[in-house]
Amino acid sequence: xxINNSTHIANYDSALRALGDNLKRIRRQFSxxxxxxxxxxxxxxxxxxxxxxxxxxxxxxxxxxxxHGLGIPxxxxxxxxxx
Amino acid sequence: xxINNSTHIANYDSALRALGDNLKRIRRQFSxxxxxxxxxxxxxxxxxxxxxxxxxxxxxxxxxxxxHGLGIPxxxxxxxxxx
DNA sequence: CTGTGACTCATAGTCCGTT
DNA sequence: CAACGGACTATGAGTCACA
Numbered sequence: 150x151x152i153n154n155s156t157h158i159a160n161y162d163s164a165l166r167a168l169g170d171n172l173k174r175i176r177r178q179f180s181x182x183x184x185x186x187x188x189x190x191x192x193x194x195x196x197x198x199x200x201x202x203x204x205x206x207x208x209x210x211x212x213x214x215x216x217h218g219l220g221i222p223x224x225x226x227x228x229x230x231x232x
Numbered sequence: 233x234x235i236n237n238s239t240h241i242a243n244y245d246s247a248l249r250a251l252g253d254n255l256k257r258i259r260r261q262f263s264x265x266x267x268x269x270x271x272x273x274x275x276x277x278x279x280x281x282x283x284x285x286x287x288x289x290x291x292x293x294x295x296x297x298x299x300h301g302l303g304i305p306x307x308x309x310x311x312x313x314x315x
Numbered sequence: 316c317t318g319t320g321a322c323t324c325a326t327a328g329t330c331c332g333t334t
Numbered sequence: 335c336a337a338c339g340g341a342c343t344a345t346g347a348g349t350c351a352c353a
Binding site: 183184194206 | 338
Binding site for chain 2: 161164165168206207208209210212213214222223224227228
């Protein structure tokens, strides 16, 4: 991986887990299935599931697909709050 | 229940260009070089340059590295404004 | 200091399934 | 409906020499 200048480089796994938790929570608020969400986003069912489990590190375009598919801002997906 | 349909599932290239423009503008406001920014983020110089040119589609972790390196929220990088 | 093309390697993302 | 697996292709990560 990258060069690492010791400072604040750390917790990106937890960011991925947070993303997954937020995604799952918000999706459930809309009462839709992973499959329905995937269809709305133009992504695959199994991929959305993996993101919710924090197992994937989505690209910007995938993040935007998800936020558009849910009609929410990116910050709500990533940080859990609408900043 | 929100929205969606293929109408707004399109222009992700423009989102990548917007990201690059925002990144370059913000970096210049800090008066630092691509090289210095890259070092702060733990990324490679040429990679940061390619993102600024809209040639890369960074993952969430790369986006977080950049936003942390600059000390700004993700939304400012992606949308150009602190939402 | 930055842009570019090319490259390797890892993983994003899809698709077929079963539990 | 969701988790998970295996196999696969496309693309991102990360680097370099050089312009």
